[in-house]
Amino acid sequence: MSQTTEGPTPQDPAGDDSQTRRDFLTLATVTVGVAGAGLAVWPLVDSMNPAADTLALSSIELDIKPIQPGQRVTVKWRGKPVFIDRRTPERIKKARADDGAKMPDPQADKDRVKKAEWLVLIGICPHLGCVPLGQKSGQPRGEFGGWYCPCHGSHYDFSGRIRKGPSPKNLQVPEYKFLNETTLLIG
Amino acid sequence: MTAPSEPPQASSTDGKPGIIEQAKDWIDYRMPIFTFMEHELNEYPTPKNLNYWWNFGSLAGIVLVILIVTGIVLAMNYTPHVDHAFDSVERIMRDVNYGWLIRYVHMNGASMFFLVVYIHIFRGLYFGSFKPPRELLWWLGIVILLLMMMTAFMGYVLPWGQMSFWGATVITNLFSAIPWIGDAIVTWLWGGFAVDNPTLQRFYSLHYLLPFVIVGVIFLHLWALHVHGSNNPLGIDRESAKDSIPFHPYYTIKDLFGLGVFLIFFMGIVFFAPNALGEPENYLPANPLQTPAEIVPEWYLLPYYAILRSVPDIAIPFTGIVLMKAKLAGVIAMFGSILILFALPWLDFSPVRSARFRPITKQLFWVFVVVCIVLGKVGANPPNLAVFSGIEGFKYIHLGQIATTYYFAYFLVLMPLLAKFEPTRPLPQSISEPVLRDRDESGE
Ligand code: HEM
Ligand code: FES
Numbered sequence: 001m002s003q004t005t006e007g008p009t010p011q012d013p014a015g016d017d018s019q020t021r022r023d024f025l026t027l028a029t030v031t032v033g034v035a036g037a038g039l040a041v042w043p044l045v046d047s048m049n050p051a052a053d054t055l056a057l058s059s060i061e062l063d064i065k066p067i068q069p070g071q072r073v074t075v076k077w078r079g080k081p082v083f084i085d086r087r088t089p090e091r092i093k094k095a096r097a098d099d100g101a102k103m104p105d106p107q108a109d110k111d112r113v114k115k116a117e118w119l120v121l122i123g124i125c126p127h128l129g130c131v132p133l134g135q136k137s138g139q140p141r142g143e144f145g146g147w148y149c150p151c152h153g154s155h156y157d158f159s160g161r162i163r164k165g166p167s168p169k170n171l172q173v174p175e176y177k178f179l180n181e182t183t184l185l186i187g
Numbered sequence: 188m189t190a191p192s193e194p195p196q197a198s199s200t201d202g203k204p205g206i207i208e209q210a211k212d213w214i215d216y217r218m219p220i221f222t223f224m225e226h227e228l229n230e231y232p233t234p235k236n237l238n239y240w241w242n243f244g245s246l247a248g249i250v251l252v253i254l255i256v257t258g259i260v261l262a263m264n265y266t267p268h269v270d271h272a273f274d275s276v277e278r279i280m281r282d283v284n285y286g287w288l289i290r291y292v293h294m295n296g297a298s299m300f301f302l303v304v305y306i307h308i309f310r311g312l313y314f315g316s317f318k319p320p321r322e323l324l325w326w327l328g329i330v331i332l333l334l335m336m337m338t339a340f341m342g343y344v345l346p347w348g349q350m351s352f353w354g355a356t357v358i359t360n361l362f363s364a365i366p367w368i369g370d371a372i373v374t375w376l377w378g379g380f381a382v383d384n385p386t387l388q389r390f391y392s393l394h395y396l397l398p399f400v401i402v403g404v405i406f407l408h409l410w411a412l413h414v415h416g417s418n419n420p421l422g423i424d425r426e427s428a429k430d431s432i433p434f435h436p437y438y439t440i441k442d443l444f445g446l447g448v449f450l451i452f453f454m455g456i457v458f459f460a461p462n463a464l465g466e467p468e469n470y471l472p473a474n475p476l477q478t479p480a481e482i483v484p485e486w487y488l489l490p491y492y493a494i495l496r497s498v499p500d501i502a503i504p505f506t507g508i509v510l511m512k513a514k515l516a517g518v519i520a521m522f523g524s525i526l527i528l529f530a531l532p533w534l535d536f537s538p539v540r541s542a543r544f545r546p547i548t549k550q551l552f553w554v555f556v557v558v559c560i561v562l563g564k565v566g567a568n569p570p571n572l573a574v575f576s577g578i579e580g581f582k583y584i585h586l587g588q589i590a591t592t593y594y595f596a597y598f599l600v601l602m603p604l605l606a607k608f609e610p611t612r613p614l615p616q617s618i619s620e621p622v623l624r625d626r627d628e629s630g631e
Contacts, residue, residue, distance in 0.1 A: 045375075048389065054379045074476060079381030081476045123476075124381075127514060129360040130353070130478040151357070151482055152496065153571060168512045 059187025061179070064118070072135045074123060077186050081123035081131055082174060083147075084184070087158065092116050094145070095158035105170045109159040112173055120176050120186070121160045125149040126169035132156060147171065227413055232431035233438055234419035236618050240314070241417065241438075242445035243307040248405065249446060250300045250453075255398050257293040265345065267391035269384045272347035273472045291461040297339050298464045299453050301487035304332065312531075313552055315540025316418040322532040324411040329528050331404050336488065338397040341390040343485060344382075348469035353482045355382045355390075361495075364515040381475060421621075422540025423614055430618040481569060489566030490559055494594065495521040496570055497587035520591065527598050534598055537606035544612040548605050555597050561590045 060077050064084065067073055070091075073084045087095070095109040113119055125132050127149065133139040134147035134156075142148030142155035144163045149156075154165030161170040176186045204212070215221045264283050266275040279286035308328065311317055317325035340358060344351045359376050363369040378385030416425070425431055432438075456463065464486055468479050484492050498517040502509045527534075542549040570584035615621045 048378055049375050050377075050379050051385070054383075054385065058380070076476060079379060079383040079475055126363075127360075129356040130482065131476060150480060151478065166513050168514055 059185060062184045062186065063182060064184050065182040069117075074135050075186070077174065082186055083119075083121040083123040083135060083160075083171070085119040085121070085160075087117055087119055091145075091158045098144075098157055098159070098161075101163075104162050104168060107159075107161060107170060112159050112161075112170070114176070114178065118178075118184075119158075119160060120173060120184070121171040122174050123171070125151065125154055125167055126162070126172065127152055127154055127165070127167035132171070228439075229433065229435040231413065231434040232416065232425075232428075233434045234417055234425055234430060234618055235432045235437075236419050236421065237417060237438065237441075238420050239441075239445060240306070240310040240420075242442055242449075243303050243310060245442045246303045246445060246449055247300065247307055250296055250303055251398065251401065251405070254293060254296045254300060255402075257289050257296065258395070258398065260289050261293055262395065265391075267345070267388050269347060269387055269473070272345060272387060276346040288457070291457045295453065295456050295461060295464065297342065298456075298485070298487065299449075300335065301339070303449075304335065305487070308332070308528075309556060311418075312555075313542045313549075314418055314420060315422050315535070315537075315542070317531045318535070318538075318540050319532065320415050321411070321418065324408060325532065326529060327404055327408040327411060329525065331401055331408060332528075333525065334397055334401050334404065338394060338401070339485065339487070341394040341397075343469075344387065344390045345394060346469060347387065347473045349471045349473055349479050350466045350469040350482070352382060352473035352475065353478055354484055355386065357482055358484075359386075361518050361521075364512075364518045366515070383475075418540060419618060420541060420543065421615060421618060422543070423618065426617040427619075483567055486563065486567075489564075490562035491521050491524060491566070493562040493566035493587045494524050494591050497565070497584065497591040499588075520595075524594060527595070531598070531602075535602040535606050537609070537611070539611045539614065544614055545605070545609055546612065547609050551597065551601055551605070554593070558590045558593045558597070561586065562594065565590060 058078050060075065062075060062084070064086075067084065067086045069086050070088045071086055074081045075084065076082070092109070099108045110116070123131050123135070128151060130149050130151035132147035132149040132154070134141040140148045140150070142164075144155050144157035146156040146158050146160055148154070149165065149167065152166045154167035155163050156171055157163050159170075160173075162168070174186055176184060179185050211221050261279065264275060264279050264286065266272055276290070279290055281287075283289075311325065311328070340354075344355045359373055359382060362376065363373045365372060374380065376386070377383065378389060416431075419425075466483060466485075483489070495517040498513055498520045500509045500513045501511040501516050537545070537548075539545055542552055565583050565587040568583045570582065570587070572583050573579050574581050574583055574586050
């Protein structure tokens with residue numbers, strides 16, 4: 001590439017033209033090489049994404065009959081805690097009354113549940129991943145009565161929405177559906 | 188070590204070169220490794236005025252070797268699986284011959300590594316070792332620091348205790364602050380939907396790999412060092428051969444003495460307070476359903492953790508419009524606190540290297556050291572705890588914000604200002620000059 005312009009030589013009869021040809025060949029080789037290397041690296045990178053068996057483990061069925069109104073239960077799903085909260089009518093009322101309040105990640109309570117009585121949440125604080133307290137009676141539940149994350153002080157309300165503290169997002173709602181009146185499928 | 192290129196020496200009685208000399212010559216002719224070693228380790232000319240702050244580079248190298256050796260032996264008994272990792276470490280502690288010793292040396296060795304390297308870096312800051320022509324050397328050092336932090340973080344996950352698990356959870360979650368692709372990156376880091384077995388296994392693989400990468404970067408670090416040689420406490424270049432002495436025996440013996448003192452300290456901790464620097468919580472097996480009351484990293488990462496937690500939402504004053512959430516801003520500040528070191532040669536562009544000749548720099552440097560220690564203290568305490576039990580309004584978060592402000596102001600504001608305006612004291616003519624002058628004055 002760095003060859004300076006020379007006149008036509010026996011090996012190089014085309015003179016300057018050969019330079020463009022050589023440049024083209026170099027460029028083409030480099031391009032194909034880089035693309036090839038990129039393609040070869042992708043399987044290595046992607047091998048670090050969740051494997052098929054990890055993905056396959058990703059739904060659970062749960063019998064919710066024994067859960068009493070006002071009771072909260074934790075189950076493990078995809079290695080994380082899932083909070084199941086059978087809400088009492090007054091908690092539902094409080095959650096809905098707050099729909100218009102100022103909050104960092106506004107969302108109406110009815111968009112966060114399939115049946116108002118059952119609030120299903122991923123029990124991981126969206127701030128930096130701690131498990132918020134409040135599942136067991138006696139644990140602190142924060143200023144809004146829902147959950148409290150002790151790690152950096154995030155307060156969640158009866159709908160699991162962030163109301164105070166560093167978390168930018170509400171407690172997330174996992175994918176779930178009710179298979180029948182008493183069975184919940186998470187995932 | 189003798190130079191193979193010199194005429195054969197009388198190492199055997201009949202005047203012919205001994206068998207060892209011959210073997211060395213044979214090898215050296217084909218691959219001049221002995222010439223290289225002679226050149227870089229024996230006759231290597233070194234400033235004659237280095238003080239004990241110059242011991243910490245070689246100490247760091249030795250600690251790294253200790254970590255690699257103990258690590259390899261630990262790996263022979265460790266099982267990287269969520270169901271067995273914790274128990275396999277307990278087995279090392281209880282059943283494996285000297286397993287307790289090997290683990291305690293490895294565990295506390297990591298602390299020693301950071302201690303020694305932090306002193307090494309502060310040395311560089313004080314004496315201006317990052318200034319031309321040593322910028323690349325300085326950069327390679329920061330790369331080493333970043334690699335060390337990654338290695339130590341992943342190593343801490345391996346025993347799969349409560350702090351292992353929750354530390355890993357909090358730190359990997361930092362990446363979710365990256366806009367749009369953050370969550371995908373975190374899933375990729377985990378290899379799942381939470382810190383779990385795939386995470387543990389990849390961390391083990393990388394924890395084994397990275398120290399050898401560090402060895403490689405140290406090689407480059409030393410290569411860069413040996414081009415222009417060490418800086419020195421006066422921060423001036425060497426003028427004549429009079430300013431240098433050969434590395435061996437002068438600095439080999441000094442490094443060796445320092446090593447002795449250091450090992451007494453290191454082994455004192457290993458034998459008398461092996462868990463003093465650790466977190467008792469990590470002797471409980473990991474439980475993904477229960478967060479410990481307080482998540483704290485190891486001491487050497489506390490200052491960065493304090494910076495992470497000190498940064499609030501970045502908003503336009505009086506409007507309430509949030510430009511950047513605290514989480515992202517904190518993460519940027521935390522990484523920035525280290526990355527800013529790369530810019531040092533340009534932030535402090537004063538031609539005078541050593542703080543000895545810079546009266547204000549010298550004082551602000553010590554304030555900076557104290558601020559780093561304060562940040563460590565802040566990182567170890569809950570943000571909403573009062574700093575002094577009498578004064579409720581002044582909490583650790585406030586102390587952290589003050590310290591973080593100084594940390595960045597020191598680099599971004601004070602350094603450039605001082606470089607431009609600080610009156611510096613006159614530099615000596617040469618490294619030998621102050622010594623010779625003192626001798627004249629004392630009438631010798
Ligand atoms: C594993 C970690 C490290 C090892 C083993 C190591 C080793 C060494 C050694 C043996 C020297 C020569 C002796 C001395 O001047 O003390 C040196 C010099 C130096 N190192 Fe490091 N180093 C490490 C990390 C770092 C880091 C993290 C930085 C900075 C961010 C750094 C910056 C420097 C500088 C600027 C010099 C030249 C110092 C001078 O001549 O004044 N090093 N290193
Ligand atoms: S992890 Fe919950 S507040 Fe930080």
